Amino acid sequence: MKKLSLTEWESHYVAGPIKRFDQINTMSVRKYADPTMAKKLAGLSSATAFSDVPGHRLQNYALRWAPRHYHSLIAELNGTKPNPSPLSLELKGAVEGANKALSYQINMGDNSGIDTANPDIITRDIKNTATFYGADLVGICELDSRWIYSHTCQKESNADSYTHEPQVIPDNIKYAIVLGFEPDYKMLKHVQTYIGGAAHDLASNRMVNGSALLAQFIRIMGFSAIDCNIDDVVMAVPLAMQAGLGQLGRHGMLISPQFGPRIRLSVILTDLPLVIDTPIDFGVTEFCNTCKKCARMCPSGSISFFDRTTGPVNISNSPEGLKWPQNAETCLMRAARDKYPCSTCISCCPYNKPNTLFHRTVRWFTDHARWADSFYAWLDDVFGYGNPQKADGFWDKWKPKR
Ligand code: SF4
């Protein structure tokens, strides 16, 4: 694994001047703000949410929707963003109005007790605290303003309209702390079922909690912290790459050395003085050029078989970044049509392995003998690593790890 300078990283991933991307063009907003997309989705919603198929039964549906409901709720009520949702402002007003009824009071520091002349120590403590609050990966980079959304959208309280406002991050915010949270490996193998979705959404739940806790930890010490926990303030993947957490994969997600693409990302923006990490290269681009497994296995044909390009597939791809553009429209339409979650591209990826000594050793060899990429991709198929786990009898066999 090589460490890269930011200039080397830039030459690998950026093909020209980057115009800040507008969040209104992301698929999570287009599904309600783009009338053409909303109409397409409305025409697809005939399937029922659960059925008698293993992995799609009501109990599986409940297993997935319990964490999904709560992480969406916590993310929705995040009032620390530059353009918070109207709902979060209502809640903040209600809580502040009832402040005396709270059973606790926090003493907010004025940061005078923190030794800002020692960023090494602060960085160590931030990384340890992030781990204590549940993060599996932590990296730090300077806040590169190109990855901040130019505008953000929030649904209005009546749900029929939305805000679309320029987003301004205060100048004193210099750093991005990127946190990664690992979904359960075995559960995620149950692709295209609610079992795999439960693994993904439980990690999202840990993510919004861990991110909120670390942001509050920083604020109590008297510094600023903007919690960007669901990709609605900044673009997490380029910041994660700059913070040394991994590289971009063909499927459009971050591939980390430890967990592959099986990682949920959140970002905290702060004015704390910190020491930055370095981008890394462990051969992902070259391996993806050969592998193409996610493109072969994607049920909606949303992943490119071609070389990296700056050309977008549709308006949901930010231009100028050098990547394999994913078709978020067809991916979302599959989800709307079938109802159950997918995660095939994460689960089948040869980089998606448990972080054990054996797999770390295999990864070391794949990183140091690039000429054998097609052999490794073939071997991964032969060993059946990308195969989905069947959901029959799941509840009888399940031994969840703690
Ligand atoms: S989530 Fe499924 S449908 Fe969407 S890109 Fe990945 S494999 Fe394709």
Ligand code: SF4
């Ligand atoms: S499945 Fe293969 S091509 Fe797709 S992201 Fe993973 S390594 Fe790259």
